[in-house]
Amino acid sequence: MRLAMIGTGYVGLVSGVCFSDFGHDVVCVDKDAGKIAKLEAGEVPIFEPGLDDLMARNVASGRLSFTLDLKAAVAAADAVFIAVGTPTRRGDGHADLTYVYAAAEEIAAALDGYTVVVTKSTVPVGTNRKVEEIIRKARPDAEFDVASNPEFLREGAAIEDFMRPDRVVVGVETDRAAEVMAGIYRPLSLREAPIITTDLESAEMIKYAANAFLATKITFINEIAALCEKVGADVKQVSKGMGLDNRIGGKFLHAGPGYGGSCFPKDTKALARIGQEHAAPMQIVETVIAVNEERKRAMTDKIMDLLDGSVNKKRIAVLGVTFKPETDDMRDAPSLTIVPALVGNGAEVRVTDPEGLKEGEALLPGVTWCEDAYAAAEDADAVVILTEWNAFRALDLDRLGSAMRSRAMADLRNIYDRKSLEALGFKYVGVGR
Ligand code: NAD
Structure with a gap:
């Protein structure tokens, strides 16, 4: 499958690298030009044990690449993952969803053919429906579904957690999206990781x-x-x-x-x-x-x-x-x-x-x-x-x-x-x- 990962932080980069190791074609996108330059030069911008070797291996295999060009990455993808930050909003403790919604707008403009837009960032209840609304409004013609796929990896043990999770949680509304998500995680179900669909x-x-x-x-x-x-x-x-x-x-x-x-x-x-x-x-x-x-x-x-x-x-x-x-x-x-x-x-x-x-x-x-x-x-x-x-x-x-x-x-x-x-x-x- 062809995947685009929006955000190359602790979650996006680890997920992108691991998905490419599953055999998927993954393009990791960030808007931080410094990060993308480092990644393209083979450097890992964060410290996470084992990530450098796994990344190098998958870049060498041709399945993993990095880009600033969100549009091209999204247009070619079967599924797009949003893995941007959701920090605490100043003042009221609410999760700041600015980055998620901005990513949704950008994705909307780039969609080409049926795509599942997956939110991996940790987001409050109702956010996936809002993402759906944003995309629908910007692109009434687009063929897409949304999916919620929260991430449970721990920094410091992120690769092991991603490769051998206690469970994978996938929230979907349509069978078509469920099928795409099942395809993405199939290598894990072979390892008997329970995939919970909600x-x-x-x-x-x-x-x-x-x-x-x-x-x-x-x-x-x-x-x-x-x-x-x-x-x-x-x-x-x-x-x-x-x-x-x-x-x-x-x-x-x-x-x-x-x-x-x-x-x-x-x-x-x-x-x-x-x-x-x-x-x-x-x-x-x-x-x-x-x-x-x-x-x-x-x-x-x-x-x-x-x-x-x-x-x-x-x-x-x-x-x-x-x-x-x-x-x-x-x-x-x-x-x-x-x-x-x-x-x-x-x-x-x-x-x-x-x-x-x-x-x-x-x-x-x-x-x-x-x-x-x-x-x-x-x-x-x-x-x-x-x-x-x-x-x-x-x-x-x-x-x-x-x-x-x-x-x-x-x-x-x-x-x-x-x-x-x-x-x-x-x-x-x-x-x-
Ligand atoms: P991070 O801040 O390390 O990375 C976010 C990245 O997204 C940054 O590199 C930023 O430049 C990029 N970005 C933001 N907007 C973008 C856009 N429109 N296009 C392209 N790139 C964009 O964040 P993180 O720690 O990886 O966390 C991401 C999400 O995952 C959060 O919601 C977090 O709660 C959740 N999460 C984190 C962990 C963890 O251990 N860090 C574990 C589970 C879940």
């Missing part, structure tokens, strides 16, 4: 409900962690004991500094907003949003407590600033709340992150970027582990401590155990234990 509204809702549920699960264990600290329980043992119950499951049950990233913060806000608009308040989700904000703030207090109540004029090494390991994505990362709070309270902050510098430099003013954990820890009063990159999981703790002015660690991901740190003379604080 109406448009349910597909749109599944994505928000799933993300809000996961954000709730994280926030729940974070609140339990805060209580564990007060009552003398260990949240790691608690989550293990909870997670072995099949009805609960152990994933997304790790206490930490609060969720961040390009999806959970904006999708929870958007769902809360959809609820308000339809007089069906999402009270649990609204509480999750508030508790998560508070959680990030509480982490600064934890670090201050470790340093006897003040970080003023203290040197703090922060290990990891991306919202999770194996990505360079800084969108809504907890570091963007915690690091400025430390700087604002007078700390001298030295940060290190295997992939965070490119995005993080502009977002975290007033900090010093260091090559690795040991350089960051030089003369530091405390080390704070914010993101659990592998590089921080097996540190030579004695070497780290020797570089420091005083041995103290706030391990906000519970990577290390208190006893071994204390045996090395560290003052140690984790979360929920």
Whole structure:
């Protein structure tokens, strides 16, 4: 099949590359000329493990190409995927659909022959019908159907998630569109990935409900962690004991500094907003949003407590600033709340992150970027582990401590155990234990 992918960000690029690996002919379109130039030169503009090799292989096979020319890509396609950003709209928490609707207008002008216009971006219920309306109005003659195909991949494990998804969700209105979508995903059904076909509204809702549920699960264990600290329980043992119950499951049950990233913060806000608009308040989700904000703030207090109540004029090494390991994505990362709070309270902050510098430099003013954990820890009063990159999981703790002015660690991901740190003379604080 011939596919056009509009938007070559984390979702569009990974989807485009993987679809071409399935054997489809894929043209990836972006309006960012810099991105397209890089892609055409064989460079991947984002950090996503394994993407460079897979992309190179499929470009070499002739099935994958990149262009600024949306019109030509769409005209030749059996299906066009919209994978543009849907950030939070300023002011009201609603998803900003400007890019989706602009893409729909452009697609409308370019359609040639029967085409399925698929929205892969995360969009509020009703958006696919609006996309349909926009195209119908601009091109009453066009032969097309719309489909909703929300994406569930995780950054850092995006290729594996795309190739071996727990499920694929496809919302359609016609058998013809369902057939095209089934053809696109056939290679996955051979791998027994369930493909769930629904109406448009349910597909749109599944994505928000799933993300809000996961954000709730994280926030729940974070609140339990805060209580564990007060009552003398260990949240790691608690989550293990909870997670072995099949009805609960152990994933997304790790206490930490609060969720961040390009999806959970904006999708929870958007769902809360959809609820308000339809007089069906999402009270649990609204509480999750508030508790998560508070959680990030509480982490600064934890670090201050470790340093006897003040970080003023203290040197703090922060290990990891991306919202999770194996990505360079800084969108809504907890570091963007915690690091400025430390700087604002007078700390001298030295940060290190295997992939965070490119995005993080502009977002975290007033900090010093260091090559690795040991350089960051030089003369530091405390080390704070914010993101659990592998590089921080097996540190030579004695070497780290020797570089420091005083041995103290706030391990906000519970990577290390208190006893071994204390045996090395560290003052140690984790979360929920
Ligand atoms: P992104 O910001 O990384 O990429 C969006 C890309 O679209 C940009 O390169 C931009 O230049 C391009 N673009 C915008 N308008 C365009 C147009 N008219 N024509 C061509 N290109 C255009 O975004 P992302 O992280 O890939 O997210 C895309 C969507 O997927 C969002 O709705 C998001 O919620 C959803 N999603 C993201 C993830 C994730 O992990 N990032 C996971 C699942 C779903």
